[in-house]
Amino acid sequence: MKIDHFIVAKKKFKSRLIVGTGKYKSMSECARAIKISGADIVTVAVRRVNISDKKKPLLMDYIDPKKITYLPNTAGCFNSTEALRTLRLAREIGGWKLVKLEVLGDKKNLFPDMIETLKSTEVLSKEGFEVMVYCTDDPLMAKRLEDVGACAIMPLAAPIGSGLGIQNQTNIKIIRSQTKLPLIIDAGLGQASDAVIAMELGCDGVLVNTAIAKAKKPFEMATAMKNAVIAGRYSYLSGRIIKADYARPSSPLKGLI
């Protein structure tokens, strides 16, 4: 079987699992979970430097951006202006152009504000950013995002951090059938089987944070997610059998004694 690279914005990655770096007990736990997960891409947030406590460990000291691709996000931004400011700052830190846009519209559910998201995608794409976009699982909005230059469509499975798994498989299937862009399930996965389902639906990858970071044993869940994404991808590529309503014997009837 030929090597099945994960390609985003013309860049090749080995792993189809993207891991978030938030909510871990410590930087070292985060770094180890990422290593175990095999992820090549990790999401990171942009925040103020802690001026009063400069001894606080820095993410870059634990996760080397030369070895792992940093995907700066706009988590916590509730309008286009904030999101654009954040990603322009992220680019200035070290030239990051591949970014995850996430414009939230609702503090309780953390659903994306798709009007602001669409506006921001267009501006960022024109500025030369490669924009991976957190979005609702609405096929029409996914198409609009593609039209304004998104480099990856990242619909939520369920609310961020909820662990509910994919709530609307039909919409994900429709989005898969309409786009050739990388389709990545972002947010809402809770366990390895959720990642398998996402991959079996034909998604190109999944993004997981809380499900690993808040599992009782994050390293074990990182292993599970790694293998789930691989299993789901192979399952999707293998062409599953057609479902039947009745049994079909696995052993031949010929020669039965």
Add this chain to the structure above:
Amino acid sequence: MKKINKIKIKLNGKISMVSNNLTLLDYIKKLKIPLNKVAVELNYEIIDKNKLNNFIIKKNDKIEIVHFIGGG
């Protein structure tokens, strides 16, 4: 005794007093912040890190220094 002129600015949302005639580059060096890991904004405008020396901090300037932290 020579009086040291200090000016009031806002750094990352907090009021701070800094010496007069200080460049942004000097200030960040003084704060011992690793330049390769941050981005700097002056009055809502991102400043090219190679040009920090061109900006002298003025009274009431708003400076933001950001970096990457864990996030999903």
